[in-house]
Amino acid sequence: xxxxxxxxxxxxxxxxxxxxxxxxxxxxxxxxxxxxxxxxxxxxxxxxxxxxxxxxxxxxxxxxxxxxxxxxxxxxxxxxxxxxxxxxxxxxxxxxxxxxxxxxxxxxxxxxxxxxxxxxxxxxxxxxxxxxxxxxxxxxxxxxxxxxxxxxxxxxxxxxxxxxxx
Amino acid sequence: xxxxxxxxxxxxxxxxxxxxxxxxxxxxxxxxxxxxxxxxxxxxxxxxxxxxxxxxxxxxxxxxxxxxxxxxxxxxxxxxxxxxxxxxxxxxxxxxxxxxxxxxxxxxxxxxxxxxxxxxxxxxxxxxxxxxxxxxxxxxxxxxxxxxxxxxxxxxxxxxxxxxxxxxxxxxxxxxxxxxxxxxxxxxxxxxxxxxxxxxxxxxxxxxxxxxxxxxxxxxxxxxxxxxxxxxxxxxxxxxxxxxxxxxxxxxxxxxxxxxxxxxxxxxxxxxxxxxxxxxxxxxxxxxxxxxxxxxxxxxxxxxxxxxxxxxxxxxxxxxxxxxxxxxxxxxxxxxxxxxxxxxxxxxxxxxxxxxxxxxxxxxxxxxxxxxxxxxxxxxxxxxxxxxxxxxxxxxxxxxxxxxxxxxxxxxxxxxxxxx
Numbered sequence: 001x002x003x004x005x006x007x008x009x010x011x012x013x014x015x016x017x018x019x020x021x022x023x024x025x026x027x028x029x030x031x032x033x034x035x036x037x038x039x040x041x042x043x044x045x046x047x048x049x050x051x052x053x054x055x056x057x058x059x060x061x062x063x064x065x066x067x068x069x070x071x072x073x074x075x076x077x078x079x080x081x082x083x084x085x086x087x088x089x090x091x092x093x094x095x096x097x098x099x100x101x102x103x104x105x106x107x108x109x110x111x112x113x114x115x116x117x118x119x120x121x122x123x124x125x126x127x128x129x130x131x132x133x134x135x136x137x138x139x140x141x142x143x144x145x146x147x148x149x150x151x152x153x154x155x156x157x158x159x160x161x162x163x164x165x166x
Numbered sequence: 167x168x169x170x171x172x173x174x175x176x177x178x179x180x181x182x183x184x185x186x187x188x189x190x191x192x193x194x195x196x197x198x199x200x201x202x203x204x205x206x207x208x209x210x211x212x213x214x215x216x217x218x219x220x221x222x223x224x225x226x227x228x229x230x231x232x233x234x235x236x237x238x239x240x241x242x243x244x245x246x247x248x249x250x251x252x253x254x255x256x257x258x259x260x261x262x263x264x265x266x267x268x269x270x271x272x273x274x275x276x277x278x279x280x281x282x283x284x285x286x287x288x289x290x291x292x293x294x295x296x297x298x299x300x301x302x303x304x305x306x307x308x309x310x311x312x313x314x315x316x317x318x319x320x321x322x323x324x325x326x327x328x329x330x331x332x333x334x335x336x337x338x339x340x341x342x343x344x345x346x347x348x349x350x351x352x353x354x355x356x357x358x359x360x361x362x363x364x365x366x367x368x369x370x371x372x373x374x375x376x377x378x379x380x381x382x383x384x385x386x387x388x389x390x391x392x393x394x395x396x397x398x399x400x401x402x403x404x405x406x407x408x409x410x411x412x413x414x415x416x417x418x419x420x421x422x423x424x425x426x427x428x429x430x431x432x433x434x435x436x437x438x439x440x441x442x443x444x445x446x447x448x449x450x451x452x453x454x455x456x457x458x459x460x461x462x463x464x465x466x467x468x469x470x471x472x473x474x475x476x477x478x479x480x481x482x483x484x485x486x487x488x489x490x491x492x493x494x495x496x497x498x499x500x501x502x503x504x505x506x507x508x509x510x511x512x513x514x515x516x517x518x519x520x521x522x523x524x525x526x527x528x529x530x531x532x533x534x535x536x537x538x539x540x541x542x543x544x545x546x547x548x549x550x551x552x553x554x555x556x557x558x559x560x561x562x563x564x565x566x567x568x569x570x571x572x573x574x575x576x577x578x579x580x581x582x583x584x585x586x
Contacts, residue, residue, distance in 0.1 A: 013354055013443060017551045022530035025203045026233060026240035028210065040553040060355035060388060064549060065530070066290040068207055068306035089359050089390055090290055094306035144190040144320070154308050155215040158316060 002121050003080035003101070004130075005052035008045060009114040010038075012058035016070040016091065019062070025069060033069055034076040051078035054118050056109055058084065062091025071095040081120050083127065083138070085109050096145055097154040103127065108136035168418025170326040171393055172361040175301040175415050179284040187325035187422075195225070196300075196410075197279055198313040199287030201269055201526075202230040206244045207307035208288055209251045212314060220255045221317030227259040227278060227287075228252050229269040232526040234262075237533040267498025267524045270294040270382060270466035274374075275498055280404055281396045282413030286310065286319050291466050291548065293384045296393035297377035299400055299414065303391045324390045326361040327352075328423040331368030333432035338582040340476065341376030342468055342546065342566035345383040346437040348429065350447030358388035360424065363417065365395060368431045374403040375472035382467045383548050386444040436581050438544070439564035442552045450569050453579035460491045460543040461574040462555075463567050464522075465529045468546035469497025471504055473567040478510040480571035480585060481517040487577030492519030493528060493535045519574070531555045537562075544573045 018040045020033055027033055038045040055074060061084035062070060071094045074082060081101045095102045101122055108127045112118060116131040125138040141149065151157035169177060169184065177185040179193040200208055205228050220226055228248050233241035245262075252260035259278060266272065270291050273279045281299035285292065288310035295302035305319065313319050329348065349356070362384045364377075372380070377394045384392030394400070396414045404412055436450035463477045474496055486492045494514050496502040502524065505511050511521050527534030529547035537543055537556030542563065545555065550562035565573070568582035575585055 015549075015551045017530070017549065017554050021553055022203075022232075022532055025532075026238060026244060028206050028244070040558045060358065063354060063388065064290065064551060066204065066288055066292075066304040066306055068204070068288075068308060086355065086358060088355070088388060090304050090306060090385075093309060097306060097308035142190060154312050155211055158312055159215055 002119065003052060003054065004119040005050065005054050005080055007054050007056050007112055007114055007116045007118050008049065009056045009112065010041070013060045013063055014057045015064035016062055016067050017064055019070040020067065020073045025067065030072050030076040034073045037073040037077045046077065049077050049079065052080045053078060054120065055079045055082045056084065056112050057082065058109060059086050061087050063088035066090045068094045068098060071098055071100040075100040083108050096148055099149065099153045103138035105136050105138035108138065111136060167422060168420035170361060170363055170421045170423065171395065171415050171417040172301050172326060172363065172391060173323060175282060175284055176321060176323055185323045187323050189323045190320060191323060192318050192320055193284050195286055195313050195317050195319055196283040197225050197227060197285045198310060199227040199229070199269060199273065199285070199289065199292060200310045201232050201289055202234060202241070202245050202248055203232045204288035204307045204310060206247045208310040208314065209247060211308050211311035215311070217315040220314050223256045224258045226257050226314050227273060228257055229261045229272060230263065230266055231268050231524065232530065233532050234266065234525060235523065265499065268466045268469050268526055271469050271497030271501065274298060274378060275500060277407035277409045280408040280410055280412040281400060282415055286313050290385045291382050293389065293391050294378055294382040294466065296381040296384065296391050297374060298404060299394060299396035301391055301393065304385060324359055324361045326363050326423050327357055328426040329362060329364045329429050330366040330426055331364060331429050331431055332366055333368055333430045334371040335431045335434065338568045339434055339436055340566045340568065341372060341379035343434050343437045344431065345380045346439050346444065346447050346564060347434050349383065349387050349444045350437065352387055354386060354443055354445045355388040357384065360389055362387065362389045362392040363423070364392065369394060370397060370399065371431065373472060374399055375470045378470065379467055386548060436566060436569045436583065438569065438579060439550055441550050441561040444550060444564060450565065450579060450581040453563070456542065456563065456579045457577060458490060458544050458573055458579065459541040460493065460535060460537065461570050462493045462528050462535055462543060462545040462547060463570050464495025464497060465526065465547040466497065467548045468567050469495055469501065469524065471501050473546065474501060474505050474510055476567040477571040478513055480568060480582060481519070481574065482513040484517055484575055486518045486574040490574055490577050492517065492574045493522065494519050495522045496524060498524055528555055544570050544579055546570050
C-alpha cells in the first residue's frame with residue numbers, strides 16, 4: 001500500500017477542535033463535516049486538498065476531544081496519510097480503528113516543507129520526499145495493530161475473530 | 167518487577183498475573199460510556215457491523231449532555247437516535263433530559279463507576295474516574311461500539327509518572343489550580359500515552375471533588391489516565407453510593423515510574439491558563455490586567471457541589487461587574503437541586519448571573535454562551551484552544567471556580583484571595 005501527494009504542513013499540538021470544530025458536530029455526515037476540515041486554522045485547506053495528499057503535523061497531533069469525526073474528516077477530505085512527530089493517544093486509536101494511515105517520524109516532519117511532493121510506502125515505513133530527494137524511515141506498527149489495519153479497522157477485525165456471536 | 171496501580175488493574179482485567187509497559191492486551195470492561203455526540207457514530211458502527219446484542223445492558227451508559235436540551239434540529243435527531251438505541255437494547259443507564267447530568271459529574275455521583283473498575287468512554291474526559299481508584303480512559307466511537315458489543319477493549323499498557331503530593335492547599339486554592347499548575351510544568355504532551363499516578367501524604371487532604379477535577383484534566387497533559395489511591399476519602403465517598411462492590415488495587419512498593427515529580431500543595435497559587443493551550447499557565451495575580459466579557463462556572467471539570475459552593479461564597483450578597491455576563495451551570499440535576507435547596511441559585515441570580523440546567527454547551531462552543539470576535543471569557547472548563555468557545559478570534563482563560571467568581575466581580579482576572 002502506497003500514497004503519494006503534496007503536503008499540507010501544520011505546527012505542534014493541532015487539536016481536534018480545529019480539525020473539526022464542535023459547532024458542526026450536530027451532524028455525522030462525513031462529507032458534510034469534511035467541508036469544515038481545518039477551517040479555523042487553514043480556511044483554504046478544503047479548497048486546495050486533492051485525493052492522495054499528505055498532512056504533516058508536529059508533536060501531539062490530534063490532541064483534545066475524543067471525537068472520531070476528526071480522523072474521519074481528514075480521511076474524507078482525501079488525505080491519504082498523516083505524518084507527525086507524535087500523535088495524541090485517542091486520535092492515534094481512532095485513526096487505526098477507522099483506517100486512516102498515520103506514521104510517526106520526527107526526521108520526516110523536520111525535512112518536509114508545505115507543498116513538497118511526498119511518497120509513502122506503508123509496508124516498509126519509508127517516506128520519500130520527491131521534491132528534496134530525501135528519505136526518512138518511520139516506526140512500523142506492532143503486529144497487533146497491523147492486524148486491525150489489515151482487516152480494515154476494528155469492527156472488521158472483531159467480526160473476523162467471531163465478534164460477539166452476531 | 168512491580169506494577170503501578172494502573173498496571174495492576176489492567177492485568178486483572180486482562181486475566182494476566184503481570185503486564186509490562188508497552189504490552190498490548192485485551193481487557194474486560196466494567197463500564198462503557200458515550201454521549202449525544204459520540205454515541206450516534208458508535209451506533210452506526212455497531213449496526214454497520216451487524217451486531218444485534220450488547221454485552222451487558224447494565225454496563226453501558228448513554229448520557230445526553232453536550233447539546234441538550236437540544237439546541238437545534240440536527241442535535242435533536244442525534245438525541246433521538248440515542249434514545250431509540252437505548253430503548254431497543256434496554257440500556258438501564260440511559261440519562262435523558264431531567265435525569266441527566268454532565269457525564270463525568272453524573273457517573274461518579276450515581277455510584278456507577280467505582281474503585282478497581284476498568285472503564286472506557288467515548289469522551290476524552292472519561293479519565294475523570296481515576297479519582298475513585300479506577301482505570302478509566304477516553305476512546306473514540308468505534309471503540310465504544312466494539313465495547314458495547316463485546317465488553318472488551320484493546321490497550322497498550324502505559325508507563326507511569328508519579329506525582330508525589332505533599333502539604334495542603336491554601337485557602338481558595340483547589341484541585342483545578344493543582345492540575346493547571348501540573349500541566350504548566352509538564353506541558354500538553356508531558357504525560358503522552360502515560361498514567362499520571364498521584365500519591366503521597368498530600369493526597370489525604372484533597373476532597374473527592376478536587377480529585378475528580380485533577381483526574382479530569384489528565385488528558386490535557388496527553389495522559390492515558392490519571393489515578394488516585396483508594397483511601398478513607400474514597401471509601402467515605404463510595405459507601406452508600408457505589409452500586410457494585412469495589413476492589414482496591416495498590417501500586418507495588420517496587421513499581422517502576424519513568425519519573426517522580428514533587429508537588430508541594432501549599433506552594434500552589436490560584437492559576438490561570440492563557441490562550442490557546444492549557445500549558446500556558448500564569449498565576450491569577452500575573453493575569454490581573456486582563457479584562458473579561460464573560461464568566462462560565464460549570465462543566466465536567468468544575469460543575470460539582472464544591473465548585474458551586476466556592477462560587478457562592480464569593481458571589482453571595484454582591485453583584486458582578488457591569489458588562490460581564492455570568493453563566494453558572496451546575497453539573498447534574500442533583501447538584502442543581504442541592505444548590506436550589508441551599509439558596510445558592512438565588513444568590514447567583516441576585517449577583518446578576520444566569521443559571522442553566524446541566525449541559526456541556528459553552529465549553530465546546532456548542533451553545534449557551536458562544537463568544538463573538540475579540541471577546542474574552544474566564545472559564546472553569548478544560549480547553550482554551552483556538553475557536554473552542556466561539557469565534558476564532560475569541561479567547562478562553564481557564565481557572566478555578568473561585569478565580570472565575572472573583573473575576574466576575576471585578577471584570578478582570580482576579581486572585582480570589584483578594585476579594586472578601
